[in-house]
Amino acid sequence: LAAVAVIGSFFYVLVHLSREYSFFATVAVFGIPWLYDHATDAVRNWCQHMFVVAYDDPAPVKSFWDYNCGLAYNLVDSVENRTQFNEGYHVVHHTQGGLHWSKIPDFFYEKVEKLKDAEHDALCITFERTSIWEVWIHVVSGRLPQLVKNHFLHIPTKASPDPPSIGHVVAQLEMRLHKLDPHDRKKASEQAMKRKGFQRQTTVTEFKHVFG
Numbered sequence: 001l002a003a004v005a006v007i008g009s010f011f012y013v014l015v016h017l018s019r020e021y022s023f024f025a026t027v028a029v030f031g032i033p034w035l036y037d038h039a040t041d042a043v044r045n046w047c048q049h050m051f052v053v054a055y056d057d058p059a060p061v062k063s064f065w066d067y068n069c070g071l072a073y074n075l076v077d078s079v080e081n082r083t084q085f086n087e088g089y090h091v092v093h094h095t096q097g098g099l100h101w102s103k104i105p106d107f108f109y110e111k112v113e114k115l116k117d118a119e120h121d122a123l124c125i126t127f128e129r130t131s132i133w134e135v136w137i138h139v140v141s142g143r144l145p146q147l148v149k150n151h152f153l154h155i156p157t158k159a160s161p162d163p164p165s166i167g168h169v170v171a172q173l174e175m176r177l178h179k180l181d182p183h184d185r186k187k188a189s190e191q192a193m194k195r196k197g198f199q200r201q202t203t204v205t206e207f208k209h210v211f212g
Contacts (some may be wrong), residue, residue: 010034047132048072048090050139051125051176062120065111068094069124070176073135074108076153080131081105088132091124112155121160123172127151139177144170 018026053070068091075081075088085101087093089108099107115124127135130151138147148170154163 043136044132047136048087050136051173053176054178062118065091065095065124066120073125073127075127075130075132075135076105076108077128078131115155115157118157119159121157123164123169124155125173126153126155128153144173148173 014026014030017030049072051073072090072094074091078088081088086104087101089104092099092104092108092111096104096107127147128151130147135147135151138144145166148166152166152169154160156162
């Protein structure tokens with residue numbers, strides 16, 4: 001309700017300014033930047049979450065971290081982290097939304113150290129020396145092998161100590177990019193609601209167990 005009130009007030013101000021002063025000036029100063037910001041935010045959000053694991057896939061979900069590794073990916077050694085408050089560590093952003101941005105890299109690398117003893121591999125996708133826009137360009141241009149070869153960073157676990165082949169990672173990414181038909185979308189939506197319950201129940205207990 002508050003969001004509707006704010007948006008409604010914004011458009012009321014735009015109408016008032018366009019009628020009282022100048023329609024073209026109002027559009028140029030407020031309208032175009034507003035549209036540009038919302039459009040780029042929407043594309044950016046899609047880019048950050050385009051490698052989504054289908055909810056009925058057999059990928060292991062052993063923890064809250066694994067669950068979110070199926071929703072987003074991480075960027076390390078990226079100029080984007082220096083300009084966007086470390087938002088590239090996006091799985092950390094999902095699991096620790098209240099963590100101060102300056103502490104996010106330390107949290108990520110502490111988690112990486114703990115994952116060395118993990119008995120499973122959920123393939124938490126991580127890229128280095130790139131940005132979400134470069135990742136997006138590689139995806140839409142069909143250049144996934146080049147993306148994996150040049151930027152994929154393997155996070156070793158006990159189950160997967162050595163880097164996987166380029167073909168294996170590409171197959172994982174293609175699986176996550178697979179378009180669902182209407183029947184599968186309904187099924188995925190139902191599974192998502194169940195997973196939300198899992199997420200709420202495990203958030204606190206998972207972090208207390210893993211991070212103390």
